[in-house]
Amino acid sequence: xxxxxxxxxxxxxxxxxxxxxxxxxxxxxxxxxxxxxxxxxxxxxxxxxxxxxxxxxxxxxxxxxxxxxxxxxxxxxxxxxxxxxxxxxxxxxxxxxxxxxxxxxxxxxxxxxxxxxxxxxxxxxxxxxxxxxxxxxxxxxxxxxxxxxxxxxxxxxxxxxxxxxxxxxxxxxxxxxxxxxxxxxxxxxxxxxxxxxxxxxxxxxxxxxxxxxxxxxxxxxxxxxxxxxxxxxxxxxxxxxxxxxxxxxxxxxxxxxxxxxxxxxxxxxxxxxxxxxxxxxxxxxxxxxxxxxxxxxxxxxxxxxxxxxxxxxxxxxxxxxxxxxxxxxxxxxxxxxxxxxxxxxxxxxxxxxxxxxxxxxxxxxxxxxxxxxxxxxxxxxxxx
Amino acid sequence: xxxxxxxxxxxxxxxxxxxxxxxxxxxxxxxxxxxxxxxxxxxxxxxxxxxxxxxxxxxxxxxxxxxxxxxxxxxxxxxxxxxxxxxxxxxxxxxxxxxxxxxxxxxxxxxxxxxxxxxxxxxxxxxxxxxxxxxxxxxxxxxxxxxxxxxxxxxxxxxxxxxxxxxxxxxxxxxxxxxxxxxxxxxxxxxxxxxxxxxxxxxxxxxxxxxxxxxxxxxxxxxxxxxxxxxxxxxxxxxxxxxxxxxxxxxxxxxxxxxxxxxxxxxxxxxxxxxxxxxxxxxxxxxxxxxxxxxxxxxxxxxxxxxxxxxxxxxxxxxxxxxxxxxxxxxxxxxxxxxxxxxxxxxxxxxxxxxxxxxxxx
Numbered sequence: 001x002x003x004x005x006x007x008x009x010x011x012x013x014x015x016x017x018x019x020x021x022x023x024x025x026x027x028x029x030x031x032x033x034x035x036x037x038x039x040x041x042x043x044x045x046x047x048x049x050x051x052x053x054x055x056x057x058x059x060x061x062x063x064x065x066x067x068x069x070x071x072x073x074x075x076x077x078x079x080x081x082x083x084x085x086x087x088x089x090x091x092x093x094x095x096x097x098x099x100x101x102x103x104x105x106x107x108x109x110x111x112x113x114x115x116x117x118x119x120x121x122x123x124x125x126x127x128x129x130x131x132x133x134x135x136x137x138x139x140x141x142x143x144x145x146x147x148x149x150x151x152x153x154x155x156x157x158x159x160x161x162x163x164x165x166x167x168x169x170x171x172x173x174x175x176x177x178x179x180x181x182x183x184x185x186x187x188x189x190x191x192x193x194x195x196x197x198x199x200x201x202x203x204x205x206x207x208x209x210x211x212x213x214x215x216x217x218x219x220x221x222x223x224x225x226x227x228x229x230x231x232x233x234x235x236x237x238x239x240x241x242x243x244x245x246x247x248x249x250x251x252x253x254x255x256x257x258x259x260x261x262x263x264x265x266x267x268x269x270x271x272x273x274x275x276x277x278x279x280x281x282x283x284x285x286x287x288x289x290x291x292x293x294x295x296x297x298x299x300x301x302x303x304x305x306x307x308x309x310x311x312x313x314x315x316x317x318x319x320x321x322x323x324x325x326x327x328x329x330x331x332x333x334x335x336x337x338x339x340x341x342x343x344x345x346x347x348x349x350x351x352x353x354x355x356x357x358x359x360x361x362x363x364x365x366x367x368x369x370x371x372x373x374x375x376x377x378x379x380x381x382x383x384x
Numbered sequence: 385x386x387x388x389x390x391x392x393x394x395x396x397x398x399x400x401x402x403x404x405x406x407x408x409x410x411x412x413x414x415x416x417x418x419x420x421x422x423x424x425x426x427x428x429x430x431x432x433x434x435x436x437x438x439x440x441x442x443x444x445x446x447x448x449x450x451x452x453x454x455x456x457x458x459x460x461x462x463x464x465x466x467x468x469x470x471x472x473x474x475x476x477x478x479x480x481x482x483x484x485x486x487x488x489x490x491x492x493x494x495x496x497x498x499x500x501x502x503x504x505x506x507x508x509x510x511x512x513x514x515x516x517x518x519x520x521x522x523x524x525x526x527x528x529x530x531x532x533x534x535x536x537x538x539x540x541x542x543x544x545x546x547x548x549x550x551x552x553x554x555x556x557x558x559x560x561x562x563x564x565x566x567x568x569x570x571x572x573x574x575x576x577x578x579x580x581x582x583x584x585x586x587x588x589x590x591x592x593x594x595x596x597x598x599x600x601x602x603x604x605x606x607x608x609x610x611x612x613x614x615x616x617x618x619x620x621x622x623x624x625x626x627x628x629x630x631x632x633x634x635x636x637x638x639x640x641x642x643x644x645x646x647x648x649x650x651x652x653x654x655x656x657x658x659x660x661x662x663x664x665x666x667x668x669x670x671x672x673x674x675x676x677x678x679x680x681x682x683x684x685x686x687x688x689x690x691x692x693x694x695x696x697x698x699x700x701x702x703x704x705x706x707x708x709x710x711x712x713x714x715x716x717x718x719x720x721x722x723x724x725x726x727x728x729x730x731x732x733x734x735x736x737x738x739x740x741x742x743x744x745x746x
Binding site: 324332333334335336337338342343347348349350351352353354355356359361362 | 421463526593670
């Protein structure tokens, strides 16, 4: 191959995702030389093939062909959102999930593992994928699954779980058996070689976060993750979009780290990431203290909020007017009689007089009293 | 269990009556177009009574058949405040805010104006005056006077100046008691009707609301706006021995806030009426309850549940077999207490003997 053949890739070769099987440079160059319209037409061709899929044939093969084509056409692979690799991979995984014949198909299981490795941004997400596979029996007879899952468990410091997983694989007689045996041997060696035995576990346990340059290590990790995320989202997520993940100091980790509808359905990554969520520190595990959960009471803060307006029931109503009198015994008396009307200006009016005055029935001698007493002129309201 | 058994059939009847005890009452819905001001029974018939009302009318009802029938009615030019029957049961007198005293002839259905006061007439009573026991009408008015009328002439036979406006008045036998504003009480011996026999003050601290004389004519009961009732005797010696006052028509609020003192809701004693045979008496108040009392033994014979509307007036018929009480707004809270759906009802309660008869000492 001539040196000049690499020239179209010079600008992007750092971004090209390395594939285990490698790439055909000729194909990559050919695809890059093709006009966008041609690429679109090829995409549509794949889509139409997918649309007419039936389960008599091998839909997985079509998907894998499509995925391989994408990887060649967009060398950034899953790193580029425009490639559509994530969507196609998820479509494939979900489409074939119910198929028994694919459950232990090496191609299918490897696609799952690649998905977990490439697209799962954090350990919790990755764990969900592995657990999802485990519970649905995907790759239960494929050594590669146990290999990758056990490596991840070991990396997370879960040596006990790692050992259990490999023993399960051994019990299931997963082929190639020697791979599992080798991994078990390596695990036994590494655990015994750990001087203090729990170095790894401590490293991830977060029970007593060590500090680096007087900054908490988990905060540094968080920053690192965020940088990763930003780089993953690439050009599509600009700074102006203004959508951020929640701060890590909000240590509420009990959000939706588990897929809905139980474990029979794994939501797509976009849906999983749709809502802002706090990145859990490490992985939630049994016996972990998550701190206090936010309850409604805790969220109600009196500071900076307007007070609820409380009004007296009697506002705007014309309640009876009472007079409270002290009594000789310790009880006070509340007299259900409007004393403001009964004892007005040193005059004692009977109840009938008040009514007569209010109706304008009293003769001229009472006129000045009437004006004062008449409710229409000046309603007398006395609260004592 | 005994606490819950209030029925009259038990061996030891409770003094608390229930609504069942009022179930046999004859109810006259809307007996007038406005609040009822007074009820008076005929001295000659058991079931005939007149009702005066703030709608300016006096109506005469007959419940002989068990259902109330309006017999006749006549009008004043203004609200009527008081009504009474003559001793022979042929005439009904009334006085009202038109300052007029009217006489209605039951037989002919004709009414005529007897005379005038200078202010509304608050109370009318037929009395037998002087050594000859001449029947006269006495009227008390807010013009601070009482006047005696002999039905034949438009001028009063006599006018007696009272210390203040007349708010309540009653008589039995030769006793006439007038309660006025500022808690004055004027006692008049009808053997000498032209002079005040005794001028005194109400023993109660607040305004005199109602007065009723004992059947024996030797004393009177005074009710005030402040839920209190005084038993008074004319003779000072008897008064010292037997006079007293007591609280009534008050409710203790059961929903008082913790830590606060209990506070009694106190209602005016709007009306007092003595049983014509047994000498026990009834009080009625703004709380919508009426109670029967025994002044001799100083205890309550029977308490009835609140009717949820104030009782402006009560009265017994001539033999005490019927107790009439009105439910209508008595204006004690002023205009603010009045509502369009306030009840306006007259109820006739057939009295049971254990309600109104004083108990033998055990």
